[in-house]
Every structure is written in structure tokens, then in C-alpha cells.
Amino acid sequence: MTADPDAPLEGQTEAAAEALLRPVRPGNAFEDTVGRLLQTIRLGVLAPGQSLPPERELAARLGVSRDTVREAIKSLSDAGYLVSRRGRYGGTFLADELPRHTGDTGRVTRDEIDDALRLREILEVGAAHMAARRTLTAAERERLWSRLADVRDSAPDDDYRRLDSRLHLAIAEAAGSPSLVPLLAENRMRLNALLDQIPLLPRNIAHSDEQHEAIVLAILAGDADGAAEAMRAHVEGSAALLHGFLD
Incomplete structure (x- = not known):
């Protein structure tokens, strides 16, 4: 079921987002930003079809530049997790169907x-x-x-x-x-x-x-x-x- 893209983050979703979207390490700003966004997506803090917070808000929460946020969003869009929409009700949204994890993690011990x-x-x-x-x-x-x-x-x-x-x-x-x-x-x-x-x-x-x-x-x-x-x-x-x- 697709969430209302205009619905605010609230309750457990907002609390978890506050906990996960926290300042990243300065030395790995891009990588950590991608990782934090992936956590909110793959752990269900945001639902398929729901919009991400605005770039300005994400940058403030993560303690990074808007350029870093924009690069991270583009990377996740290319990977199929996010979609961008233009127009009055545009923004960045989670894909309705998220990719399944298919990466080769190698043999674990x-x-x-x-x-x-x-x-x-x-x-x-x-x-x-x-x-x-x-x-x-x-x-x-x-x-x-x-x-x-x-x-x-x-x-x-x-x-x-x-x-x-x-x-x-x-x-x-x-x-x-x-x-x-x-x-x-x-x-x-x-x-x-x-x-x-x-x-x-x-x-x-x-x-x-x-x-x-x-x-x-x-x-x-x-x-x-x-x-x-x-x-x-x-x-x-x-x-x-x-x-x-x-x-």
C-alpha cells in the first residue's frame, strides 16, 4: 500500500527518523549520508511512495552540505530506491517497489x-x-x-x-x-x-x-x-x- 506522499512524519516514524538522520562523520560525509538514507528506507522508517524530507532539512539533520545530500539522493535514485518528480507537488519519493538486496557480500565467517x-x-x-x-x-x-x-x-x-x-x-x-x-x-x-x-x-x-x-x-x-x-x-x-x- 502506497503511503500518502504529503503525509508528515509522525509518531514512531518521526522518532526513528530523528534517531537515524543524525550528524554524520566529517571524513565520510557522502558515504555516511547514503548509509543513513538507506537505513531509513530499508528499515521501514519511510514507506514506499512517501516523500523524503526536503534537501535543506536533510542537510541540517545530517550536518552536511546540500550538495552532499543531492549527490546521495542521485546515487540512490540511480540504484532504484528513490524517484524524483517535478512540478508543484514534486520532490524526492521512495520508489513504490524497492529493489531487493542482491549484492555479493562474499563468504562471511x-x-x-x-x-x-x-x-x-x-x-x-x-x-x-x-x-x-x-x-x-x-x-x-x-x-x-x-x-x-x-x-x-x-x-x-x-x-x-x-x-x-x-x-x-x-x-x-x-x-x-x-x-x-x-x-x-x-x-x-x-x-x-x-x-x-x-x-x-x-x-x-x-x-x-x-x-x-x-x-x-x-x-x-x-x-x-x-x-x-x-x-x-x-x-x-x-x-x-x-x-x-x-x-
């Missing part, structure tokens, strides 16, 4: 897989535990339930990875630590690059959906230990598949 997975366990189990300990607002509770429904209703061969990432980012935001979101997002990009190398198995997707529901229900019930254990089981399931296919 067990140590590289373990590093990404161990960091994931530290960040995501802790995020679920902390989110359950907080008194969430009605909006935060609805956001978690909505993100869960989006993943559960998605087709495994369509938009699953993006919507899955968006749910995990929402859990990180519910933990109440803004500094956690970019750390988790960076590691999700590493994990997604690994997961893109293995097939999507229908049974695993169904099991993941059950685990997602257990995690969210525990968070909403204020069961911190239950949320942490449910997230740990979820992480261990992904670990088993990655090691099974990639070791």
Missing part, C-alpha cells in the same frame, strides 16, 4: 555472524526487558500492536524484512532510550545483510510471528522477564538458521 548475533541479543533482549518495565502511553501501546499486525499480515516474499525491522525498531523506541535506536538500527542492517543470503522459510516465518506476538504481549502486560525470554528465544531461532545456512 562464523566470527562475523556471532558478533552480529551477540550484539543483537544484548541490544534487543535488553530493549524488550526495558520496554516492559516502562509505563507506556496509549500511543506507544497502539504503535507496538500496529507494527505487530503489519508484520503478521505481510507476505513472506514481499515486504517481510522491512516490516520485521520496523517492529524491532518500535520495541527499541518503547524502551525509552533514544541512544538505543541508532545502535539497534545499525546492527539490524548487518543482520539483514546476512538474512538476505538465506531463504525465507514459511514455517520459520510463522514461528517468528508467534514469537513476535509473545514479545509484544509480554511488553504490554508489563512482564519484563517474559518479554526478555521471548526475545531471547526469537534471537536464538534466527541464529540457528544463519549458522545452518552460512557456516
Whole structure:
């Protein structure tokens, strides 16, 4: 479903955008700008068909020149992630259908897989535990339930990875630590690059959906230990598949 291109960023989307579209390192301004924009796209912070913030706003958020932003947007447009439209309602928009990751990442080592997975366990189990300990607002509770429904209703061969990432980012935001979101997002990009190398198995997707529901229900019930254990089981399931296919 294509988003309203004129809709403002709000709620979880705006919070995640603020966390991800932060100042880049001066020495790699172009590369980091492309990377930050790709994070917002591939992790579902912006939906297909939705407009990017204006160049001036992006430049201010990222701490780079408008020329750097313009070059990054052109690169992502050439790669098929963005489209530019002219006229009164013009601007830069996410493509309605995003490219699938097809790059050759080369053979990964067990140590590289373990590093990404161990960091994931530290960040995501802790995020679920902390989110359950907080008194969430009605909006935060609805956001978690909505993100869960989006993943559960998605087709495994369509938009699953993006919507899955968006749910995990929402859990990180519910933990109440803004500094956690970019750390988790960076590691999700590493994990997604690994997961893109293995097939999507229908049974695993169904099991993941059950685990997602257990995690969210525990968070909403204020069961911190239950949320942490449910997230740990979820992480261990992904670990088993990655090691099974990639070791």
C-alpha cells in the first residue's frame, strides 16, 4: 500500500527518523549520508511512495552540505530506491517497489555472524526487558500492536524484512532510550545483510510471528522477564538458521 506522499512524519516514524538522520562523520560525509538514507528506507522508517524530507532539512539533520545530500539522493535514485518528480507537488519519493538486496557480500565467517548475533541479543533482549518495565502511553501501546499486525499480515516474499525491522525498531523506541535506536538500527542492517543470503522459510516465518506476538504481549502486560525470554528465544531461532545456512 502506497503511503500518502504529503503525509508528515509522525509518531514512531518521526522518532526513528530523528534517531537515524543524525550528524554524520566529517571524513565520510557522502558515504555516511547514503548509509543513513538507506537505513531509513530499508528499515521501514519511510514507506514506499512517501516523500523524503526536503534537501535543506536533510542537510541540517545530517550536518552536511546540500550538495552532499543531492549527490546521495542521485546515487540512490540511480540504484532504484528513490524517484524524483517535478512540478508543484514534486520532490524526492521512495520508489513504490524497492529493489531487493542482491549484492555479493562474499563468504562471511562464523566470527562475523556471532558478533552480529551477540550484539543483537544484548541490544534487543535488553530493549524488550526495558520496554516492559516502562509505563507506556496509549500511543506507544497502539504503535507496538500496529507494527505487530503489519508484520503478521505481510507476505513472506514481499515486504517481510522491512516490516520485521520496523517492529524491532518500535520495541527499541518503547524502551525509552533514544541512544538505543541508532545502535539497534545499525546492527539490524548487518543482520539483514546476512538474512538476505538465506531463504525465507514459511514455517520459520510463522514461528517468528508467534514469537513476535509473545514479545509484544509480554511488553504490554508489563512482564519484563517474559518479554526478555521471548526475545531471547526469537534471537536464538534466527541464529540457528544463519549458522545452518552460512557456516
